[in-house]
Amino acid sequence: MANKLKTTSKQKPATQQLKEEPEVQVSVSEFVKDERTYKIVGATLLLIGFFLFISFASYLFSWKEDQDKVVNFGIKIFSTEDVKVSNLFGVLGAYTSHNLIYNGFGLASFLLCTTFFVLGVNLMSGKKIFSLKRNIKYVIAGLLILSVAFAFLNSQLLHTGFAWGGGAGELLSQWLIKWIGSLGTFCILLLAVLFYVIWRFDPAFSLSSLRRRVADFKATENDFEDGQAQGDESGGRRRKKRKNEDQTSEDDYIHDNELDPDGAQEAALLIEKPGMNGGNRLKNNAKGSGSVTVTMPDQDAAADGLGLSLSEKAAAATQGEMPLSVNEQLAASAGQGEEGMIPLATTSTTVVSPNNSISKSKMKEANPEDFKLEISEDVKEVPSEIIVGADSPAAKVVAQGDYEPTLDLSQYKYPTIDMLEMHGTEKSVHDPEELEQNKNQIITTLKNYDIHIQRISATVGPTVTLYEIVPAPGVRISRIKNLEDDIALSLAALGIRIIAPIPGRGTIGIEVPNINKTIVSMRGLIASEKFQNNKFSLPIAIGKKINNENFIVDLASMPHLLMAGATGQGKSVGVNALLVSLLYKKHPSQLKFVLVDPKKVELSIYRTIEHHFLAKLPGEEEAIITDTKKVVTTLNALCIEMDNRYDLLKEAGCRNIKEYNEKFVKRKLNPQKGHQFLPFIVLVIDEFADLIMTAGKEVEMPIARLAQLARAVGIHLIIATQRPSVNIITGTIKANFPARIAFKVSSKIDSRTILDAGGAEQLIGKGDMLISYNGEITRLQCAFVDTPEVDQICDYIGAQQGYPEAFLLPEYIDEKELGSGGSSDLQDRDPLFEDAAKLIVQNQVGSTSLIQRRMKLGYNRAGRLMDQLEMAGVVGANQGSKARDVLIKTDAELQVLLDNIP
Numbered sequence: 064m065a066n067k068l069k070t071t072s073k074q075k076p077a078t079q080q081l082k083e084e085p086e087v088q089v090s091v092s093e094f095v096k097d098e099r100t101y102k103i104v105g106a107t108l109l110l111i112g113f114f115l116f117i118s119f120a121s122y123l124f125s126w127k128e129d130q131d132k133v134v135n136f137g138i139k140i141f142s143t144e145d146v147k148v149s150n151l152f153g154v155l156g157a158y159t160s161h162n163l164i165y166n167g168f169g170l171a172s173f174l175l176c177t178t179f180f181v182l183g184v185n186l187m188s189g190k191k192i193f194s195l196k197r198n199i200k201y202v203i204a205g206l207l208i209l210s211v212a213f214a215f216l217n218s219q220l221l222h223t224g225f226a227w228g229g230g231a232g233e234l235l236s237q238w239l240i241k242w243i244g245s246l247g248t249f250c251i252l253l254l255a256v257l258f259y260v261i262w263r264f265d266p267a268f269s270l271s272s273l274r275r276r277v278a279d280f281k282a283t284e285n286d287f288e289d290g291q292a293q294g295d296e297s298g299g300r301r302r303k304k305r306k307n308e309d310q311t312s313e314d315d316y317i318h319d320n321e322l323d324p325d326g327a328q329e330a331a332l333l334i335e336k337p338g339m340n341g342g343n344r345l346k347n348n349a350k351g352s353g354s355v356t357v358t359m360p361d362q363d364a365a366a367d368g369l370g371l372s373l374s375e376k377a378a379a380a381t382q383g384e385m386p387l388s389v390n391e392q393l394a395a396s397a398g399q400g401e402e403g404m405i406p407l408a409t410t411s412t413t414v415v416s417p418n419n420s421i422s423k424s425k426m427k428e429a430n431p432e433d434f435k436l437e438i439s440e441d442v443k444e445v446p447s448e449i450i451v452g453a454d455s456p457a458a459k460v461v462a463q464g465d466y467e468p469t470l471d472l473s474q475y476k477y478p479t480i481d482m483l484e485m486h487g488t489e490k491s492v493h494d495p496e497e498l499e500q501n502k503n504q505i506i507t508t509l510k511n512y513d514i515h516i517q518r519i520s521a522t523v524g525p526t527v528t529l530y531e532i533v534p535a536p537g538v539r540i541s542r543i544k545n546l547e548d549d550i551a552l553s554l555a556a557l558g559i560r561i562i563a564p565i566p567g568r569g570t571i572g573i574e575v576p577n578i579n580k581t582i583v584s585m586r587g588l589i590a591s592e593k594f595q596n597n598k599f600s601l602p603i604a605i606g607k608k609i610n611n612e613n614f615i616v617d618l619a620s621m622p623h624l625l626m627a628g629a630t631g632q633g634k635s636v637g638v639n640a641l642l643v644s645l646l647y648k649k650h651p652s653q654l655k656f657v658l659v660d661p662k663k664v665e666l667s668i669y670r671t672i673e674h675h676f677l678a679k680l681p682g683e684e685e686a687i688i689t690d691t692k693k694v695v696t697t698l699n700a701l702c703i704e705m706d707n708r709y710d711l712l713k714e715a716g717c718r719n720i721k722e723y724n725e726k727f728v729k730r731k732l733n734p735q736k737g738h739q740f741l742p743f744i745v746l747v748i749d750e751f752a753d754l755i756m757t758a759g760k761e762v763e764m765p766i767a768r769l770a771q772l773a774r775a776v777g778i779h780l781i782i783a784t785q786r787p788s789v790n791i792i793t794g795t796i797k798a799n800f801p802a803r804i805a806f807k808v809s810s811k812i813d814s815r816t817i818l819d820a821g822g823a824e825q826l827i828g829k830g831d832m833l834i835s836y837n838g839e840i841t842r843l844q845c846a847f848v849d850t851p852e853v854d855q856i857c858d859y860i861g862a863q864q865g866y867p868e869a870f871l872l873p874e875y876i877d878e879k880e881l882g883s884g885g886s887s888d889l890q891d892r893d894p895l896f897e898d899a900a901k902l903i904v905q906n907q908v909g910s911t912s913l914i915q916r917r918m919k920l921g922y923n924r925a926g927r928l929m930d931q932l933e934m935a936g937v938v939g940a941n942q943g944s945k946a947r948d949v950l951i952k953t954d955a956e957l958q959v960l961l962d963n964i965p
C-alpha cells in the first residue's frame with residue numbers, strides 16, 4: 064500500500080477566506096522516481112566508493128598495527144572503548160578493509176570501489192554513463208583472477224605477511240597448487256591474466272595497426288605543441304602525459320583505457336567498416352598514410368572519454384538525456400554512427416581534442432594547409448565474366464511444356480560487347496595538385512563566411528569531385544545552405560553545386576568540376592556485373608555516380624522517365640544509352656519500342672531493327688514516327704492497347720504483366736480466347752516540346768492516361784524535351800513522371816520545373832546530369848555511346864532473322880474522321896467488316912471485346928462493327944452483359960451472306 068507522507072498546515076486559518084493548505088501526499092513510487100532521490104543515492108554510493116578506496120589505501124600502510132585489534136575484538140571493536148586504530152577512516156575503515164582485503168580478495172578488492180563509482184556517477188547524472196553490467200563482469204573476473212594471482216605470487220616469491228590475495232585468493236591458490244602443482248598454477252594464471260587483458264583492453268597487436276597508431280600519435284604530438292602554446296590546460300595535460308612517458312601511441316591508447324574505469328572505448332575510435340564504399344575507402348586508407356579515425360565532438364569529450372559510443376549517445380539524446388553536437392546529429396541522422404561515419408581527413412587538432420575550447424580556438428587559426436585531404440577510391444565495379452551476346456537468355460533452358468516466347472526467333476543472337484567502344488580510360492584520374500588547390504579554396508572561402516570545418520574528404524568522380532565537409536561544432540547547416548550561392552560564387556568555378564546536408568551521409572557536399580573529365584563508356588556499364596546479373600524487367604544503364612558506382616535501374620519500376628536539358632547537353636546520347644541497354648538485355652519477343660522522333664534524324668538509326676523491336680500502326684510505312692499528326696494516332700492506339708491489355712489481365716485474374724506472362728508461359732491462359740504473350744512496350748519521344756506546340760491537349764491527354772495507367776500492363780514512357788518550361792512539362796505530366804533526368808539547363812527556373820529543385824543550371828554539360836529518382840537527387844555522368852556504335856548494334860540485330868513485320872499496334876480511327884451515323888449503315892461498311900464477321904463465325908462468340916482484342920481495335924469501333932454485323936444478320940440482338948447469339952454457323956454460310964450484301 065502506498066505510504067503517505069502528510070504535511071499539514073501548522074496554524075489554523077484565521078479567516079474563512081484563507082484557503083486551507085492542501086494535504087501533500089507522496090507515494091513511495093513517486094518518491095522512488097524522484098530525480099532527487101537518485102542524486103542522493105548516487106552521492107551516497109560515490110561516498111562509499113571513496114570511503115572504500117581511502118580505507119583500502121590506508122590499510123596498505125596501517126595493516127600491521129590494526130590487524131591484531133580487528134582480529135582480537137571482531138565486531139565488538141565498534142563498541143569497545145580505548146581501541147585506537149591507524150586507518151584514516153578509523154575503526155570502520157580498519158574493520159572493512161581487514162575483512163575485504165585480508166579475509167576477502169587482497170589487493171584485487173580495490174576493484175570493488177569502481178562498482179560504487181559507476182553506480183554513483185550513473186545515478187547522480189541520471190544517465191547511463193557507464194555500463195554497470197560490464198563493470199560487474201570485469202570486477203568479478205578481476206577479483207577471482209587477480210586475488211589468486213597475487214596469493215600465488217606471494218606464496219611462491221614474495222613471502223610477505225601481507226595478504227596480497229586475501230583469504231579467498233589464498234584458498235583458491237592452494238587448491239590449484241594442490242591439483243596441478245606450482246607450474247600448472249602459474250601457467251593457468253598467466254593464461255587467465257592474458258585472457259583478462261585481451262578481453263578487457265583488446266590491445267591491437269598487429270604491426271599495421273601499431274604503425275597506424277604511431278602515425279596518429281605523431282600527428283597529435285605536433286598539435287600538442289600548439290595546444291600547449293595556447294595554454295590549453297586539459298589538452299596539454301593529457302598530451303604532456305604522452306610526452307613525459309615517451310610512449311608510443313599504442314601505449315597511449317591502452318593508457319586511456321586504463322583511465323576509463325568502465326573499460327569503454329577511447330574518444331578516438333579505430334573503426335573498420337564493411338560494405339562496398341566503406342571497404343574501398345578503408346583499403347584506400349590502409350594504402351595511404353592516415354588511419355581511419357572518428358573524431359568525437361569536443362563538447363562531449365567528457366562523455367566520450369568515459370566511453371560512450373555515438374549510438375549510445377544518440378539513444379540518450381532521443382531520450383532527452385544528453386544533447387548531441389551538430390556532428391553527432393549529422394552522423395546519427397545518417398544512421399551511420401561510429402561504424403558508418405568514416406572521415407577521410409581530419410585536422411590533427413581534432414583527433415584527440417579533450418574540450419571545446421581547444422578545437423574551436425584551433426579551428427579558427429587552422430590554415431587550409433593544416434587539413435589533410437583524403438581521397439576515397441573508386442567503387443570497384445566488377446566486370447562480368449559473362450560475355451554479352453554469346454549465351455543469350457534465349458538459350459535458357461525452359462521447363463518442359465512451358466511456352467517459350469523467344470522460340471519464334473530462337474536463333475536470335477544478342478549484340479556482343481565488342482560492338483561498344485571504350486572511350487578513353489575508364490578510371491577517374493585525379494590530379495593531386497588540383498585537389499589540394501580546390502580544398503584550400505573551399506576552406507578559405509568557407510572561412511571568409513566564418514564557417515569552420517572539422518574534416519574534409521574528396522571523392523573523385525568522372526566529371527566532378529565531391530568534397531565532403533564536416534562543419535565545426537556549432538556551425539548551423541542552415542547557414543551553409545543560405546550561403547550556397549555566395550559560396551558557389553566565391554569558388555568561382557562553373558558547375559559548383561552545394562548539397563547541405565548530403566542525405567544519408569551526414570556531411571555537406573561541394574561538387575567541383577574536374578579539369579580533366581573522364582568519359583563514361585557504355586561498354587563498361589554493360590560489362591558490369593550489376594548489369595549482367597540483375598533481375599530487372601527493363602534494365603537501363605544510365606551512367607556513373609560521383610563515387611564511380613554504376614547507376615543501373617529498372618525502367619519498369621521507375622515507371623516512366625522524363626528527360627530534359629538545353630540543346631547539346633547530352634539528351635540524345637542519354638536516350639541512346641537507354642535504348643542500347645535494353646537491346647543488350649532483351650529478346651525481340653520481350654520488348655517493343657514505339658519511337659517518336661519529330662527531329663527525324665535522332666532515332667532513325669533504329670529503323671533497321673523494325674522487324675525485331677519496333678512497333679507501328681497498321682498500314683504505316685515507317686515504324687519511326689516523325690509526323691506530329693501521326694503521334695496523336697499512335698498515342699491513342701497505345702491507349703487502346705493498354706485498355707485491351709487490361710481486359711486480358713482482368714480475364715486472366717492477374718494484377719500486372721509479369722503475373723500475366725508467367726501464367727501464359729505456364730500455359731494457363733488459352734490463346735484461343737485472345738490471350739497472348741505480352742511484350743513490354745517502351746514509348747520514346749525525342750522532342751516532346753515540339754509535340755505539345757503542335758498538338759497540345761491532344762497529345763497531353765493520352766500521355767497522361769498512359770503515364771497514369773500503363774505501368775501495370777508493361778507500357779513505359781521515356782520522354783525527352785529541350786524546353787523544360789511549365790507549359791511543356793505541365794503539372795499533369797510531372798505528377799505522372801516521378802523519375803526525371805535533368806541535363807544542363809539555362810536557368811534555375813528550368814531546373815525547378817524538371818526536378819522541383821535547383822542545381823541543373825550548375826551542371827557542366829556533356830552528359831553531366833541530375834536524376835531525381837525515389838525522392839533522391841543524384842548527380843551522374845551519363846554513359847556515352849557514339850552513333851557508330853549504335854549503328855553497329857542495330858545492323859547486327861537487323862541482319863538477323865526477324866518477324867515478318869513490325870509489332871502492330873491496335874488501329875485507332877478518330878471519331879471525327881468517321882463521320883456521323885453512316886458507320887452503322889451497311890452501305891458504309893467498316894473496311895474490317897468482313898474480317899470481324901469471319902472472326903465471330905469462327906469463334907461462335909458474339910462478343911465485342913473479342914473483336915476489340917483480336918483485331919486490336921478500340922471499343923467504339925468494335926461496337927460499331929458489332930452493330931453492322933447485327934444489321935447484316937451475322938449476330939443476334941444485344942443481350943446486355945451476355946454475348947450475342949451467332950446466327951451464321953459456318954464459313955460457307957457466311958460467304959453466301961457476304962456475297963449477297965450490296
Ligand SMILES: Nc1ncnc2c1ncn2[C@@H]1O[C@H](COP(=O)(O)OP(=O)(O)OP(=O)(O)O)[C@@H](O)[C@H]1O
Nearest residue numbers: 582629630631632633634635636829830845846847
Ligand atoms: N555522356 C556523354 N559523355 C561525353 N560526351 C557527351 C555525352 N553526352 C553528350 N556528349 C557530347 O555532347 C554532344 C551533344 O550531345 P547530344 O547530341 O546528346 O545533345 P542533345 O542534348 O541531344 O542536343 P540536341 O537537343 O541539340 O539534339 C555530343 O556530340 C557529345 O560530344
